[in-house]
Structure formats: C-alpha cells, structure tokens
Amino acid sequence: GAGVSQSPRYKVAKRGQDVALRCDPISGHVSLFWYQQALGQGPEFLTYFQNEAQLDKSGLPSDRFFAERPEGSVSTLKIQRTQQEDSAVYLCASSLHGLSSYNEQFFGPGTRLTVL
Amino acid sequence: QKEVEQNSGPLSVPEGAIASLNCTYSDRVSQSFFWYRQYSGKSPELIMSIYSNGDKEDGRFTAQLNKASQYVSLLIRDSQPSDSATYLCAVNRDGTASKLTFGTGTRLQVTL
Numbered sequence: 001g002a003g004v005s006q007s008p009r010y011k012v013a014k015r016g017q018d019v020a021l022r023c024d025p026i027s028g029h030v031s032l033f034w035y036q037q038a039l040g041q042g043p044e045f046l047t048y049f050q051n052e053a054q055l056d057k058s059g060l061p062s063d064r065f066f067a068e069r070p071e072g073s074v075s076t077l078k079i080q081r082t083q084q085e086d087s088a089v090y091l092c093a094s095s096l097h098g099l100s101s102y103n104e105q106f107f108g109p110g111t112r113l114t115v116l
Numbered sequence: 117q118k119e120v121e122q123n124s125g126p127l128s129v130p131e132g133a134i135a136s137l138n139c140t141y142s143d144r145v146s147q148s149f150f151w152y153r154q155y156s157g158k159s160p161e162l163i164m165s166i167y168s169n170g171d172k173e174d175g176r177f178t179a180q181l182n183k184a185s186q187y188v189s190l191l192i193r194d195s196q197p198s199d200s201a202t203y204l205c206a207v208n209r210d211g212t213a214s215k216l217t218f219g220t221g222t223r224l225q226v227t228l
Contacts, residue, residue: 033215041220041221042120042206042221043216048214048215056215059215091159091160103214104165106162107159107162108159109158109159
C-alpha cells in the first residue's frame with residue numbers, strides 16, 4: 001500500500017510569495033498532522049486534523065500559516081507572504097485512529113521549502 | 117528544561133556492538149513513546165513504540181520505558197553500518213492530544 005505522499009518535494013520561493021504544500025495521507029487514516037523541521041532539530045508540531053476538523057492549530061507560528069483538509073483526506077498547508085525564517089522541511093504524518101495516544105504516526109517524505 | 121531531551125551525539129559504536137540511546141521527558145502525564153530513525157535528507161521512520169513500563173523487543177531493537185524515572189531508551193543489538201542515522205525520541209502527552217513532542221535526536225555512527 002502507498003504511504004503518505006507530499007508535493008512538491010522541493011519549493012523555492014522569493015520572500016513575500018505565497019506557497020501551498022500538499023499532503024496525501026495513507027488511505028483510511030483518520031488523523032493528519034503537520035510538523036516543521038529545522039536543520040538539526042526534531043520536528044515541531046504545527047496542526048492536527050481529525051477527518052476534516054482541525055482540532056489543534058496551536059503550533060502554527062503566525063497567522064500567515066493556514067491549513068485545511070476539506071474532505072477529510074488530502075490536506076494543504078498554505079504559507080502567505082513567506083519569510084526567510086519559514087525555510088524548513090514541512091512534514092506531514094497520518095495515523096489510523098482519532099483521538100488516542102496509542103496512535104502511531106507515519107511520515108511522508110516532506111517538502112523542503114527555501115525562501116530567498 | 118526541554119520537554120524531551122536527548123544527547124545529540126554523535127554516538128560512535130563499532131559494528132556488532134550494542135548501541136544504547138537515551139531520552140528523558142519532563143511531563144509526567146506522558147502516555148506513549150516512540151522511536152524514529154531519520155537518515156540524512158530523509159523523513160522520520162517509525163521503528164518502535166512503547167506504552168507501558170518495561171521492555172519491548174522487535175528484532176534487533178529493544179525499547180525500555182521507566183515512567184517513574186521519566187526515561188525511555190532504545191537498544192540496538194549487533195549494530196550495522198546501515199544503522200548509522202539520527203534517532204528521534206517522541207512523546208505523546210495524553211489521550212486528548214495526539215501530537216508528538218520530539219527531542220532533537222541522537223546521531224549514531226556505526227564504524228567498521
């Protein structure tokens with residue numbers, strides 16, 4: 001079976017541009033997570049969806065960051081007016097169940113965003 | 117104090133030896149614990165999960181959890197050069213918030 005897929009794999013943006021990053025979770029997985037990983041650091045939580053509901057967006061660093069999952073499958077993370085500090089790898093993960101701590105998360109390959 | 121702490125390494129072990137990776141966490145209500153392996157330029161890959169005190173073995177990997185000491189470890193037996201990677205410890209706080217909190221990772225180098 002296919003794993004989590006993300007596109008594009010690499011994105012270069014000029015400062016001030018808007019970008020959209022896509023995540024396609026494992027089929028049937030209820031939960032979807034976005035993380036941001038800076039070089040040499042562990043992933044940092046951004047936001048979480050259970051089906052189409054965004055249940056936690058406490059990790060989004062500013063109101064320039066917006067995520068959606070309108071039909072409960074594919075998700076898009078949008079960053080408006082990109083800044084250099086947004087340069088990072090954006091990871092998407094999915095898990096089978098909903099609200100549960102016994103819930104393994106599987107990561108996609110990530111999108112490496114570079115803001116010039 | 118960071119929520120999840122790991123020694124950044126590098127931890128260097130010879131081929132065939134046991135590699136021991138350690139992680140401490142600060143939140144006593146944490147319920148589930150995960151080890152991910154991340155090769156350079158790749159995304160994290162889940163290798164172990166552990167939810168209760170004690171040991172859990174899977175092939176060459178053993179995860180150990182001690183909730184009283186807020187300590188979780190990963191042992192890799194018969195280390196191979198292909199085990200050279202960064203190992204990330206991740207913690208899930210409780211049943212109402214499934215987000216993971218990660219440590220910064222320990223870089224493991226297995227030498228020939």
